[in-house]
Amino acid sequence: MFDQSYSCSTCRATDLNREDDLDDRVWTCNTCGEPVLIDLADDKGNAYTVVRTLAKELRVGQYIVEDYTLSHGVMRVLASNKAMGKGNKWYLALEGVGHRKVDPDDYVNCIP
Numbered sequence: 001m002f003d004q005s006y007s008c009s010t011c012r013a014t015d016l017n018r019e020d021d022l023d024d025r026v027w028t029c030n031t032c033g034e035p036v037l038i039d040l041a042d043d044k045g046n047a048y049t050v051v052r053t054l055a056k057e058l059r060v061g062q063y064i065v066e067d068y069t070l071s072h073g074v075m076r077v078l079a080s081n082k083a084m085g086k087g088n089k090w091y092l093a094l095e096g097v098g099h100r101k102v103d104p105d106d107y108v109n110c111i112p
């Protein structure tokens with residue numbers, strides 16, 4: 001899966017330039033500071049529009065998109081909370097996929 005284009009709905013701007021128009025460390029628009037919309041595509045012809053959201057900011061019921069789960073492009077979040085136990089990990093449960101612990105500050109492709 002790869003980024004096709006970036007846009008900002010707040011600025012009504014399309015075809016943002018990754019180097020000049022957005023901050024690709026936090027995936028926000030340089031003009032207004034709001035999250036940019038990212039058009040994703042994969043080599044099977046699927047296309048998605050997402051925002052990059054921190055794992056710790058995901059909410060139950062949202063949908064995320066991932067590459068490496070072959071049969072599940074889009075997955076519903078069933079649980080999103082601080083993981084039990086030692087360390088600073090975040091617990092995600094995903095419908096049809098199972099659960100995993102991730103870094104709370106990892107960015108996830110989230111359907112807005």
Ligand SMILES: [Zn+2]
Nearest residue numbers: 008011029032
């Ligand atoms: Zn903007």
